[in-house]
Every structure is written in C-alpha cells, then in structure tokens.
Amino acid sequence: MKKTPIIALIGNPNSGKSSLFNQLTGLRQKVGNFPSVTVEKKSGPLMLEGQTEATVVDLPGLYSLYPKALDEQVVIDILANPHHEDYPDVVVVVADASNLKRNLLIFTQVADLGLPVVLALNMLDVAEDKNLQVNAVKLAMKLNVPVVRINARVGEGLDNLKKAIVQTLEKPTSFQKYYFDPAEQFPELIKEVKKSSQLANNYLALHYVQQHDIFSFLSTEKRVGFDKLIEKYDFKESGFQAAETMHRYAVIDGLVKESVKTTDNFLVKPLWTQRLDNILLHPFWGYAVFFLVLLTIFQAVFTLASYPMDMIDAGIASFNDWLKETLPPGLFTDLLTDGLVAGIGGVVIFIPQIAFLFLLVALLEESGYMARVMVIMDKLMRRFGLNGKSVVPLISGVACAVPAIMSARSIGNRKERLLTILVTPLMSCSARLPIFTILIALVVPATPVLGFFTLQGLTLMGLYLLGLLSALLSAWVIKGWVANTEKGYFVMEMPTYKVPRWYHVGLAVWDSVKSFVTEAGKIIVAISIILWVLATYGPGDSIEKAEEQVKQENPMLQGTELDNAIAAQKLENSYAGHFGKFIEPAIAPLGYDWKIGIALLASFAAREVFVGTMSTIYSIGSEADEDNGTIKARMRAEINPKTGKPMYTPALAFSLLIFYVFAMMCMSTIATVYRETHGWKWPLIQLAYMTVLAYGLAFLTYQLLS
Amino acid sequence: MKTIADLKIGEKAFVKEFQQVDLSLKLLEMGCLPGSEVMLDFIAPLGDPLGIQVNGYCLAMRKEEAATVLVEESI
Numbered sequence: 001m002k003k004t005p006i007i008a009l010i011g012n013p014n015s016g017k018s019s020l021f022n023q024l025t026g027l028r029q030k031v032g033n034f035p036s037v038t039v040e041k042k043s044g045p046l047m048l049e050g051q052t053e054a055t056v057v058d059l060p061g062l063y064s065l066y067p068k069a070l071d072e073q074v075v076i077d078i079l080a081n082p083h084h085e086d087y088p089d090v091v092v093v094v095a096d097a098s099n100l101k102r103n104l105l106i107f108t109q110v111a112d113l114g115l116p117v118v119l120a121l122n123m124l125d126v127a128e129d130k131n132l133q134v135n136a137v138k139l140a141m142k143l144n145v146p147v148v149r150i151n152a153r154v155g156e157g158l159d160n161l162k163k164a165i166v167q168t169l170e171k172p173t174s175f176q177k178y179y180f181d182p183a184e185q186f187p188e189l190i191k192e193v194k195k196s197s198q199l200a201n202n203y204l205a206l207h208y209v210q211q212h213d214i215f216s217f218l219s220t221e222k223r224v225g226f227d228k229l230i231e232k233y234d235f236k237e238s239g240f241q242a243a244e245t246m247h248r249y250a251v252i253d254g255l256v257k258e259s260v261k262t263t264d265n266f267l268v269k270p271l272w273t274q275r276l277d278n279i280l281l282h283p284f285w286g287y288a289v290f291f292l293v294l295l296t297i298f299q300a301v302f303t304l305a306s307y308p309m310d311m312i313d314a315g316i317a318s319f320n321d322w323l324k325e326t327l328p329p330g331l332f333t334d335l336l337t338d339g340l341v342a343g344i345g346g347v348v349i350f351i352p353q354i355a356f357l358f359l360l361v362a363l364l365e366e367s368g369y370m371a372r373v374m375v376i377m378d379k380l381m382r383r384f385g386l387n388g389k390s391v392v393p394l395i396s397g398v399a400c401a402v403p404a405i406m407s408a409r410s411i412g413n414r415k416e417r418l419l420t421i422l423v424t425p426l427m428s429c430s431a432r433l434p435i436f437t438i439l440i441a442l443v444v445p446a447t448p449v450l451g452f453f454t455l456q457g458l459t460l461m462g463l464y465l466l467g468l469l470s471a472l473l474s475a476w477v478i479k480g481w482v483a484n485t486e487k488g489y490f491v492m493e494m495p496t497y498k499v500p501r502w503y504h505v506g507l508a509v510w511d512s513v514k515s516f517v518t519e520a521g522k523i524i525v526a527i528s529i530i531l532w533v534l535a536t537y538g539p540g541d542s543i544e545k546a547e548e549q550v551k552q553e554n555p556m557l558q559g560t561e562l563d564n565a566i567a568a569q570k571l572e573n574s575y576a577g578h579f580g581k582f583i584e585p586a587i588a589p590l591g592y593d594w595k596i597g598i599a600l601l602a603s604f605a606a607r608e609v610f611v612g613t614m615s616t617i618y619s620i621g622s623e624a625d626e627d628n629g630t631i632k633a634r635m636r637a638e639i640n641p642k643t644g645k646p647m648y649t650p651a652l653a654f655s656l657l658i659f660y661v662f663a664m665m666c667m668s669t670i671a672t673v674y675r676e677t678h679g680w681k682w683p684l685i686q687l688a689y690m691t692v693l694a695y696g697l698a699f700l701t702y703q704l705l706s
Numbered sequence: 707m708k709t710i711a712d713l714k715i716g717e718k719a720f721v722k723e724f725q726q727v728d729l730s731l732k733l734l735e736m737g738c739l740p741g742s743e744v745m746l747d748f749i750a751p752l753g754d755p756l757g758i759q760v761n762g763y764c765l766a767m768r769k770e771e772a773a774t775v776l777v778e779e780s781i
Binding site (some may be wrong): 050063064066068098099101105130238241242245246249268269273277281282283286287371374375376378379380386422489490491492494497 | 727728729730732733734735736737739740747748750751752753754755757759761762763764765766767768771774
C-alpha cells in the first residue's frame with residue numbers, strides 16, 4: 001500500500017457525493033485548484049485502519065467520462081494519466097440508489113478503465129420510498145466489486161466504506177471483463193493505440209482516440225497522430241460514443257433487473273416534489289416566490305449583516321486607537337495602524353455579508369430550488385442573450401464577482417456563458433457597498449419615505465437596480481457581436497426537493513469565507529501598505545521641504561491650522577500626490593480632484609480599497625480629533641480650493657456613485673475573466689466597455705447636476 | 707413527426723429517434739434512450755423550457771431541444 005493513497009470520489013451530480021465528502025473530511029477539507037486548470041479541487045485527509053492516512057479528492061460531478069462541461073474535463077484528464085498527482089489508488093463511485101441505472105453508467109466506465117473501484121450506494125431511503133428494493137449483495141456479485149450501503153446525509157455506513165477501501169487498497173479485485181470492449185469493433189485501431197502509447201487497457205486506448213484533444217498531458221504531435229489514426233480506420237467518434245452508451249445501458253438493464261425489485265412505474269414524481277413544483281413553477285406563484293426569495297437575500301445581506309459589520313467596524317476602530325495610544329509614536333506605529341490594521345479591517349468587515357449570501361445561495365442549491373429558478377428564468381434571460389443558469393452568477397455577483405464568474409461554468413452554451421461572464425461584474429458587489437453608503441450618507445438626507453423606507457435606502461436600492469438593468473442591457477447589446485460557435489444545451493436534471501443539512505451548508509459558508517479572507521485579504525493588505533508608503537514618502541527631499549514651503553507661503557498660520565497645512569502639503573509632495581496630480585486633468589471633467597484620483601487608482605486593485613484610501617489620505621492630511629474622527633466627517637469637512645465650498649457636492653458624490661456602478665475596478669475579476677476565457681481578448685473588451693460606460697455616465701451625471 | 711415538444715402535460719410516449727447528434731449523446735448518457743418511455747411533466751410559465759419524466763427522474767430541456775427528439779405512441 002502507498003504511504004498516502006489517493007481516494008477519488010466520482011458520481012452523478014445530486015448523488016450525494018459532496019455530502020459523503022463532507023462526512024469523510026469535515027473541517028479538515030481544503031479548497032484549491034487542480035494543477036494547471038482553474039477547476040476547484042476539494043480534498044482532505046481520511047484516517048483509514050491502522051496508521052494509514054489517505055487523501056480524499058472530490059472530483060466534479062458528471063454523468064459520463066465524456067465531458068459535456070468545462071469542469072468535467074478534469075476527471076478524464078486525471079483518470080487517463082497515471083502520472084497525475086491526483087491519480088487515484090481507489091475510486092469510490094457514489095451512486096443514487098433511487099436512480100441506479102443512470103448512476104451505474106459512470107461506474108461501468110470507471111471499472112472498464114481497470115481502476116480499483118468501490119461502489120457506494122447512497123439514498124437507499126429515497127429508493128425505498130419509490131418502492132425500489134436494491135439488493136447490495138447481489139449487485140456486488142454481479143459487478144465483482146465491493147458494494148457498500150451508505151447514507152451520506154447522516155453519515156451512516158462510513159466505517160464499512162472505509163473497510164472496503166482498505167480491502168481494495170490491499171488486494172484490488174482482479175479485472176474480469178469489459179462491460180464494453182471497443183476492441184470488438186476496432187481491434188486493429190485499439191491495438192495500434194495501445195502499442196504506440198504503451199497502454200494495457202482497451203477502454204483507456206479508446207479514450208485516447210476519442211478525447212486526445214483535451215488531454216493536457218499529450219504533446220501536439222501525439223494528438224495529430226491520433227487524428228491520423230481516426231482517418232486511417234474511418235472511426236466515427238460521435239456514432240461510436242452513442243453506440244457505447246447504448247451498449248452500456250443494455251448491460252446495466254440486465255444487471256439492475258436481477259438486483260433491484262420494483263413494483264412502481266418509472267414515470268411518477270415523488271408526492272412532495274410534485275406539490276412544490278405545482279407552486280414554484282406556477283406562472284404567478286413561481287415568480288412571486290422567487291421575488292420574495294430575492295428580497296430575503298437582499299434584506300439579509302444588507303440589513304441583518306449590518307449589525308455584525310458595525311460591531312466589527314467599531315472593534316477595529318477601538319483596537320486601532322488602543323494601538324496608537326499604547327505603542328510609541330513613530331513610523332512603525334503609523335504603518336501598523338494607518339496601513340496594516342486599517343487594511344485588514346477593510347477585509348474583515350465584509351465577512352458577515354459574504355457569509356449571509358453564501359449561506360442563502362447554499363440553502364437554495366441544497367434544497368433543489370435553484371434548478372427551478374433556472375427553469376422559470378430561462379426564457380426571460382434568453383431575450384438578453386443569457387441563460388436560465390445565468391441567474392446563479394448574477395445573484396452571487398452581489399457578493400463578489402470572482403466566485404460568480406466561476407459559477408458560470410455550469411452554462412453549457414459558450415456564447416451564453418461568455419455573455420454572463422462579461423456582464424456579471426455590473427452587478428454591484430459587496431465591495432462597492434461601503435463606497436455607496438459613505439457617499440450617499442454625505443449628500444442624501446435620511447428623509448423617511450412611506451414609513452419604513454428612507455431616501456438613503458431607496459437611493460442604495462436604485463444603484464443596485466441600475467447595476468442589474470445595465471447588466472441585462474449590456475448583454476442584449478453585446479449578444480449581436482458575439483458569434484455562437486458551439487452548440488450547448490440547457491438539458492439538466494431537476495433534483496427532487498430535499499431538506500438542507502445544516503452541516504453541509506455550514507461547510508459551504510466556511511469555505512467561501514475562508515477563501516475570501518485569504519485571497520482578497522492578501523491583495524487588500526498589500527495595497528494598503530504600498531499606499532501608505534507612497535503617501536508618506538516623496539521624490540528627493542520634497543517631503544522635508546514641505547514644512548518650509550508652507551511656512552514661507554503662509555507666514556500667518558499657527559497651531560493646528562499650520563500642522564494641517566503642512567500635512568496636506570506633504571501629501572501633495574508624496575509619490576501618491578504626484579500620481580494623483582498626473583491623472584487630475586483626465587478626471588477633472590467628472591468633478592474629481594487629485595486626492596480622489598489617488599483613491600481611484602488604488603481602488604483598481606479592489607474597490608473596497610477606495611474607502612480605506614480616502615481614509616488614509618484624509619487622515620494623513622489632518623490630525624484626528626473629536627470632530628473629524630470618522631472618515632465621513634473628514635470628507636464633509638473637505639473644502640474645494642477653487643470654490644471655497646464643500647468638496648463633496650451632490651454632483652460630485654453622484655458622479656462618483658455612477659462611476660463605481662459601472663467601473664470594472666477590480667484586478668481579481670479581470671484575472672478571473674482571463675482564466676475563464678483563456679486569453680486577454682475578453683477581459684480587455686470588458687474593461688474597455690465598462691470604463692467607457694463609467695466615464696461617460698459619470699461625466700453626464702456631473703455636468704447635469706452641477 | 708411528433709416530438710417531445712408536441713406532448714401535452716401528463717402525456718406519455720416512447721423515444722424513437724434523435725435528430726441532433728451532440729444533443730443525443732447528452733440525452734443518451736442521461737438515460738433517455740430510444741425505446742425509453744417519457745412523460746411530459748411540466749412546461750415552464752413562459753412556455754419554455756419543459757420537463758419530462760424519464761428513467762425515474764425529471765429532466766428539463768428547452769423547447770427547441772425537445773423538438774429534436776422524435777417520439778411515438780407505442781413501440
């Protein structure tokens with residue numbers, strides 16, 4: 001046995017594979033990527049008998065080894081390549097016993113590759129409700145592999161599963177015969193492939209012929225070689241694949257007849273699913289419920305999350321004050337408080353929102369409701385060139401565009417997926433929220449409207465609606481320019497409704513929060529520190545000269561006023577100040593000065609940096625005292641040197657608000673679009689069209705309002 | 707020729723033939739094979755997509771996709 005054997009979980013979507021993975025690994029699971037692809041990889045340690053620790057890898061759910069979506073490609077890429085770091089020593093095929101035939105298809109394919117397999121029969125309770133009696137012993141004899149009955153939702157049968165895994169690791173069941181042998185029809189072709197690629201398995205050889213184009217481990221020469229073989233033997237790829245699938249189902253039919261007793265007919269939906277579908281797919285109630293669900297999500301993300309967010313905000317602020325008082329004053333203390341702690345605070349404060357959003361999205365997905373939303377929204381979304389499945393990225397985009405864009409992978413149609421990726425960043429993400437709230441609070445009064453709304457709240461909602469509307473309209477405009485090169489399908493399984501398990505939902509939330517803090521956190525903290533340095537130092541001795549300069553120009557100034565003027569001059573002379581001055585001509589038509597220019601540039605790393613930057617700039621520019629302790633107060637006190645009136649007029653604030661609704665101010669999003677579309681073309685187009693929208697509309701707003 | 711898109715809710719039929727190769731590969735893998743009995747389960751509010759019961763579960767597809775699957779009343 002290997003020192004840390006690798007156990008891969010494979011199975012249909014909705015077969016309970018992820019539940020089993022959660023039960024086996026719990027909080028020890030890690031989320032990462034498969035090497036050289038961006039497919040999310042979940043893995044975790046599993047203690048087997050004795051001292052052996054195995055690594056469990058959860059592979060993307062699929063119906064067959066012939067991938068139909070991007071995520072699924074990674075499975076055959078691993079299984080066909082024994083040198084892959086995730087190549088499994090044992091494969092556990094998780095099968096939904098209430099849908100055994102369809103779930104056994106992938107089992108027979110994996111078994112035909114000659115991999116050691118354990119079959120985990122899940123959802124036997126659902127099968128029994130459907131009057132299906134699955135005889136696991138008979139099935140094990142027929143399939144010649146260990147078959148274990150499990151209940152992944154509650155964690156039953158895990159010990160037996162571990163025993164079966166150990167047993168298979170120690171003494172793999174000998175390969176008996178192919179469920180489907182491609183050599184029966186193409187003996188010469190299979191022989192030639194086996195010889196040239198040094199393979200022992202006929203079915204693996206077939207996959208080299210059928211799927212060499214997506215095998216990352218093959219050289220281009222080799223791929224061309226396979227194309228020549230296909231021509232030489234007049235091999236029809238699609239036709240052969242169809243014949244394979246039908247042959248497998250014929251074999252499976254026989255197996256299932258002998259090991260499953262049933263009295264029911266196959267066309268009846270479970271009662272509760274039928275009842276819920278009657279409501280949730282109803283022409284009126286379906287949309288009414290969906291609207292309510294959306295409202296609940298927004299309410300939770302903005303209202304419920306604001307309580308823990310305020311607490312975190314206050315906590316960070318008092319911690320920062322405490323640090324400033326306790327530590328000796330100096331550069332290091334400044335860097336720690338104004339740079340690092342302020343930056344970390346900017347990350348931590350988003351945790352409640354992200355957690356709430358992912359909690360609700362996970363609940364919708366676990367319960368089976370999300371599939372219904374996709375169905376009722378498909379036709380509407382298609383008018384804009386999108387897909388019913390675009391609903392998930394668009395909703396998730398309210399939290400963060402990065403996971404949202406990645407979730408667009410489930411969209412089979414290339415064009416619809418691309419459009420979804422291009423417009424998702426227009427959904428106002430949680431990073432824009434602090435910018436919105438602070439600017440709205442500056443210029444919009446909290447006048448009550450209709451009793452429980454306020455003008456501020458309505459303005460905020462208006463900005464979100466503007467984001468949604470522009471996402472749909474942009475998709476509608478762009479769709480005419482994107483060619484549809486590939487056929488993709490909407491075809492998808494409608495899972496039965498299930499009561500969500502809190503443990504699984506909780507783990508999903510934990511994972512997303514953890515990856516947000518580590519991924520986004522790194523960037524934000526780095527930017528905060530860089531910015532602090534750029535705002536504190538300047539070229540040559542310009543910073544040192546600032547004091548003299550101020551004293552010479554304004555000999556009358558004294559006390560606090562003098563200190564403020566010196567601090568402001570220092571900022572102006574710093575690297576950041578030069579930066580801001582440099583771009584000032586370009587942003588002046590929008591009403592922005594060089595200080596806002598610094599914040600704009602800094603926020604390109606991540607929008608949430610904007611408020612932090614404003615706070616850094618204005619705090620460097622002045623002493624904190626009772627009156628101007630908060631960033632809002634400092635911004636309110638800022639005077640426009642040209643007019644002598646407050647800098648933040650409604651025109652400027654709305655111009656900034658509109659700018660941030662449309663601007664693609666996020667490097668992580670650009671990087672994600674680059675990875676997802678495999679090139680710079682689309683991220684650059686997206687950056688260009690969003691920047692044009694942002695600049696143009698902010699310009700219009702400023703000119704109209706001022 | 708009658709297709710899945712022509713079925714009424716609750717109406718049953720048997721899959722006869724696929725007219726679109728790539729889609730047929732997907733449907734075959736999902737257990738919707740020639741000879742399988744299907745029943746139209748629901749039509750989404752705006753008339754599209756629709757859902758069929760097949761092989762013990764519910765499968766949703768767009769109307770234009772359903773229109774490429776020929777069916778007949780009996781085998």
